[in-house]
Amino acid sequence: MSSIVEDPAIPLIGMPSTRQSQYLATNNNKHDNRHSSKHVAKVGSRLACRKDLFLQRKRLCEASLLLAVAGIALMMLENELVVHNVIARSEADSIVLKLAVTATTVGCLATLMWYHVVDVRLFIVNNSMADWRLAVTPGRVASVCVELAVCAVHPIPGEYYVSWMTTDSDNHLTAQKVMVPLDVVLSLPMFLRLYLLLRYITLHSRLFASSPSIGVLNRVRFNFRFIFKSIMALHPGYALSLFMLSFFLLASWSLRLCEVYNDATHARVHGDFLNSMWVVASTFLTIGYGDIVPNSVCGRGVAVMSGVMGAGCTALVVAVLARKLELSSAERHVHDFVLEAHIGKRLKNKAANVIKRAWRLFKLNKEAAAKEVERGLIRTLDCRMLKEQSRLQRAIHGMREVRTEKRRLRGSAMPMLDVLRVQTEIATQLGEVRTRQQGLEDKVGRLEDTMLRVYDKLCFVSGDSGHGCRC
Structure with missing residues (x-):
């Protein structure tokens, strides 16, 4: 060192x-x-x-x-x-x-x-x-x-040629050995060179070129993992669509190259690029119709990779859609404000219904206690009182439900991140207020000292230093 x-x-x-x-x-x-x-x-x-x-x-x-x-x-x-x-x-x-x-x-x-x-x-x-x-x-x-x-x-x-085993899925899974050019075995691994594209994206990213020292200070490594997360956060649909399309085309071509050297019947079926695209699409989307299936070990390996990548891409698509459908901060505030206003109106109506039912029940009780009426009239009043009591109970229950809904809305209106941000802003503002207060106190102290010095000079000039002036 x-x-x-x-x-x-x-x-x-x-x-x-x-x-x-x-x-x-x-x-x-x-x-x-x-x-x-x-x-x-x-x-x-x-x-x-x-x-x-x-x-x-x-x-x-x-x-x-x-x-x-x-x-x-x-x-x-x-x-x-x-x-x-x-x-x-x-x-x-x-x-x-x-x-x-x-x-x-x-x-x-x-x-x-x-x-x-x-x-x-x-x-x-x-x-x-x-x-x-x-x-x-x-x-x-x-x-x-x-x-x-x-x-x-x-x-x-x-x-040069090599031999591998293929399985005839149309003839009771009979296995046979076929001669395949060595170029097939040596050509497919060349697609692994595309990892250099990931390195190219990392080195040419604006995040990597701007200031890697910020990442060092925050203990964040500027590697492809971080760049990929950034790209998925900024352009998730574009990046995911481009990756799925590229993988789909490469997997279809690889499957066609693996299956084109089978027997004449299967070579004619798999030699068509559209059929290979159909097999990869049905496997990638985890459907698997089974009308066209790969017979060679190489083709089955490509199909397995397509299924695994399809499951991963499906999960990414669901995550991207869920994030796209989520309301933004401004939209959520507007949505909560409108709902809170609507719930406030409902709460006022429910409270008015409670007051109305209680007032009618109070009038019926007062009428029954003030008058001595016949037995039939008393029965009629009892029925009306029971109806009003039932209506009052329903009105009170409805008002409680609206209150609970309003409380639930207020609880979900401000998530934890917003609370932390508000607390941080409040703490910052309080710190600024304290700083300004301290500066104001210092200025007032200096102003007081200046006034005292001016007062002493005035007393010295007037010759009244011994009569009430500060020494």
Whole structure:
């Protein structure tokens, strides 16, 4: 590690010579001018090197992604031409295309190696390390080896075959062995190179490029996980639709490539790209009609992956829809205000009904107690009193229900986050009030001292210092 201790008071970028001289003049007790100038030059060179390494790493990421996508495109072109019998695997056209794929693979591996070298240099600069071996950890070495192994897989020039087992689902699940070109086994893993797209999104994100120091201070790592959460928070529908469409097309093409080398009957069915899209769609949406099913192990693996990704994407769609259907803060306040006004009107009506029923019951009781009437009239009054008592009970119960509904609305109107925000705002305002109060008290104290000094001077001038004047 470097023995230089950086002072945070030194500006890191763009220190003018005048400010630098002022800073050096005020720190003579700590360092001499010669040591401070070297220190500032050291920090400036490190920052310039760090900026260059950032740009270089971004360019290498772009180059590696471009070469990886070019290799995938050439691989798909060569397989399509062979499947449609335009060219043969032993012809020169196929060999040229595969050599181009090999060239892009070699270039991708070279750019990846240089990318990790730049990454290690950037790590050394950021942590002020003196030896590069401190940055090369076993975990970093393992990750580099895995990346190189993934990106090194590609179809080789020539015509080679392997055998795998397929199951005839239309003939009592009979198994048979078929010969499949080796290019199928080596072509599908090339789609794993698309992980470089995630790295490209991370390095070219506005969050990553703006100020990663904010994330360091808040203990947040600017990796793809954080960037993906940010994208899903800002544009969930666009990101999810693009991902589902891309996966759907790649899975359909992969399933078609796996199943096109079966027997003649199944090859004719699965050789159609639309049929493969139908199988992937029914599996992705967890429907599974079963009219067309994959027969090879490779095709079944693609179907399993489609089902798993379909379940995950369905959960994400439900979460996005639930968040979209949720009312915003302003909408919720307006909604609660309108409901509270409506409930207030209902509560007034219920209270008026209670008063009306109670008043009628009071009149009937007063009428029955004041008059001595016949027996039939007393029975009539008793029936009317029972009806009014029943109506009064129903009115009281309705008023209580409206009160409970209003209380429930007030309880759900302000969630816990709003309460915390209001408390924070109140605490901030109280702090500002206390600060202003303290400043006002200081001003009043200084004003009192000034008035006393003015009073003393006036007393001294008038010659009445011994008659009531302050000494």
